[in-house]
Structure formats: C-alpha cells, structure tokens
Amino acid sequence: MSEDRVRVQLGPNGVATVTMVRADKHNALDQAMFEALANAAEQLAGNTSVRAVVLHGEGKSFCSGLDVASFMSGQGGTGVLLERDGDRLANFAQRVAYDWSLVPAPVIAAIHGNCFGGGLQIALGTDIRIAAPDAKLSIMEIKWGLVPDMGITQTLPRLIPIDVAKELTFSGRIVSGSDALAIGLVTRTSADPLASALELAGEIAQKSPDAVRAAKRLYDETWVSDDAAAALKRESELQSGLIGKPNQIAAVIAGMSKEQPVFVDPER
Template sequence: MSEDRVRVRVGADGVATVTMVRTDKHNALDQAMFEGLATAAGRLAEDTSVRAVVLHGEGRSFCSGLDVASFMGGEGGTDVLLAREPGRLANVAQRVTYDWSLVPAPVIAAIHGNCFGGGLQIALGADIRIAAPDAKLSIMEVKWGLIPDMGITQTLPRLVPIDIAKELTFTGRIISGSDAAAIGLVTRVEDDPLAAAHALAGEIAQRSPDAVRRAKKLYDRTWVSADAAAALVLESDLQTELIGQPNQIAAVVAGMSGETPRFVDPV
C-alpha cells in the first residue's frame, strides 16, 4: 500500500521526484503515506546517482496534514506514530520530516494548495521550499489541542525568530505562500512551484555532487550550533575530503575551459 501513496522517479540527470499520491484527501497522512515517505527517503539516501530531490503532492494540495480518522479505527490509534525503532533518533511520525536531512542530496519542496500541520512539517524538513503565492500554510496542531511534534524543533528555529514561531503555533493561523516567504518560512514564491523546483534541481545537478553533499552536511551540522570550534574544524575536514578528488578537479577544469563538467557519482 505504501508504494501507492508515494511515487519515486529518478531522471537521467540525477534529479529524483518524490510525489505524494492521495489526491482525494489532499494527500493527507495515513499510515501508508508515513511508510511510503520514510521508505522513499531511505532509498534516496542510499542512491549515489541522485543529485537533487523534488518533493511535492499530486492534485490540489501539497499535504493537508494528519488524517486523524484513518488512525482512529486502527489498532493502536495514533500511538503507532510515537513508536521509535531501536537505534533510530526519530519516531515514526518524525521520520517523514527528519529523514530528509539524512538524504545527502538537497531536497526541494514544491508547495501548492493546502500545506497544514504535518504537511508543513514535511516541507520544513526539505532544504529549500518553493511555494505558490496563494498556497495555504499553517502550523495547525493547536486546532486539535496538540503541539507540532514531527521534527519541528530541528527545522523551524533555522528559519524564523522564536516570536514568529510562537505566534504561528499558538494561533494555528493560515498564511499565504507570499506571507510565508516574507517571514522566511519558505524560500521564495513562484506561480508554478513544481516547475521552479525542477529547474533549481536541474541547476544543482550540474554542480559537483561531492561539493553539494558536503555543503549540505556542513550547514545541517553547524547552522544553529554554538560550538564555533567544532564548526570551524568541520569546515576544514570537509574541504580536505574534496581537494584533489576527481569531481573537484573536473569542476576546476570546467571552470577554466568553459566546458560542461562530467562528474562521477560520490563514493
């Protein structure tokens, strides 16, 4: 069933497209969708041919959030979402957001229609978010007497000040894609966010995958870190891994000759 909820396609250019497919429910999150997203992230994390990932929802919306009704009739209810496998940092619900950070390649979310609750937290798990101006976004959990608990502590602090985070969380207010861009919740707005996401992914795919992957690793590990010493050492360590390697040399040759570089898959 999870294969029916999430479709993964990897193009010849190394751009992977991950599509949430539950159009009749605005791609609301049921158990199969959770499983499908986690499986997709795990697969792409292991695929060295992937240069960038585009994540989007089919139909009228990106993702309208948790389908509570689908869990009420199942064994264990929503408690199954709080289960944590041995050795995993994130629980079942958190994995559909946190696991995108474990994908070495950049992940770009293309947001349209409704992007509520868990759906917004999935988008926040991406490295870059491109939204339609009229998309509707909300940290909606307070509407149901809950808190956002799908990895938002690892994503939202990197995007907005704490007062904005609190306002959006305390009220569950719905904002437009344009308003979200103005406060930094999304990267930018485009009339066709999916086309823009693919264009950006294609541009990234033309860069050295070794450098792009290490740049993601560098920022993810240090962006809100107060440990300056560790961050500076990591910069040096990652750079040392790149210098003189085939893809770094290919980038230099291409930069000096103007020719298109030919990169190999990362090791």
C-alpha cells in the same frame, strides 16, 4: 498499501521526483503515507546517483496534514506514530520530516494548495521550499489539541524567531505562500512551484555532487552551533575531503575551459 501512496522517479540527470499520490484526500497522512514517505527517504539516501530531490503532492495540495479520521477509526492508531524503531533518532512520525536531512543530496519541496500541520513539518524538513503565492500554510496541530511533533524543533528555529513561531503555533493561523516568504517560512515563491523546483534541482545536479553533499552536511551540522571552533574545524575537514579529488578537478577544468563538466557519482 504504502506503495500506492508515494511515487519515486529518478531522471537521467540525477534528479529524483517524489510525489505524494493521495490526491483525493489532499495527500493527507494516513499510516500508509507515513510508511511510504519514510521508505522513499531511506531509498534515496542510499542511492549515490541522486543529485537532487524534488518533493511535491499530486492534485490540489502539497499535504493537508494528519488524516485524523483514519487514525481515530483505528486504522493503525495514533500510538504507532510515537514508536521508535530500534536506535533511530526519530520516531515513526518524525521520520517523514527528519529523514530528508539524512538524504545526502539537497531536497526541494514544491508547495501548492494546502500545506498544514504534518504537511508543513515535512516541508520544513527539506532543504529548500518553493511555494505558490496563494498556497496555504499552517502549524495546525493546536486545532486538534496537540503540539507539532514531527521534528519541528530541529527545523523551525533555523528559519524564524521564537516569537513568530509561538504566534503561529498558538493560533494555528493560516498564512499564504507570500506571507510565508515574508516571515522566512519558505525560501521563495513561484507561480509554478513544481517547475521552479525541478529547474533548480536540474541546476544543482550539474554541480559537483561531492561539493553539494559536503555543503549540505556543513550547514546542517553547524548552522545553529555555538561552538565556533568546532564549526571552523568542520569547514576545514570537509574541504580537505574535496580538494584534489576527481570531481573537484573536473569542476576546475570545466570552469577554465567553459565546457560542461562530467562528474562521477560519490562513493557514499
């Protein structure tokens, strides 16, 4: 059934569009949706032709969070969410948010309608979030007597202060896309977040994929590090891997000639 939950389309420009297609349930997360999202992230992570990814939900919402009724009725059971496959860092539930960080290309979430609980944590797992001003976002797990546990410890600290995180988590308060922008929860707002996300993805796809991927790795590996020496060393290491390579040379030639560069897909 997981193949019915998520649609992955790869355009000729290297932009992949990932669509959650459970519109009748506001793209709520049942076991099949968890499986489909994890499979989509894994598929894209291994595709070197992907230069940017746009993640969004079909219908009225991005994702309304956990389909509690589905799990409580015994369709999979909530225990499966905490299972860890082999030596994976993230468990089954965490993978649908955390695994977007394992996709080498940038991932952009286009948020509209409801973005609650697990849906918000999925969006937080992406690199960039573009939300409609009237979108509704909430760390809603407290409503069900739970803590947020889909990788939020690896994402939220990079975005907002701990007191703001606690206030949102303790209360489950719903904020608009505009309010989310003001507190740093989203990157920017747009009346048409999907169109804006696709436009940004197309712009990114025209840049050297080697440099874009290296930049994502640089920030993901060093952003909250207290080890200045290691972070500075990582800058040098990644830069050394780019200088003089075909895509870097193509970028220089294009910059000097004002012509559109032609980049080759990364090896990995």
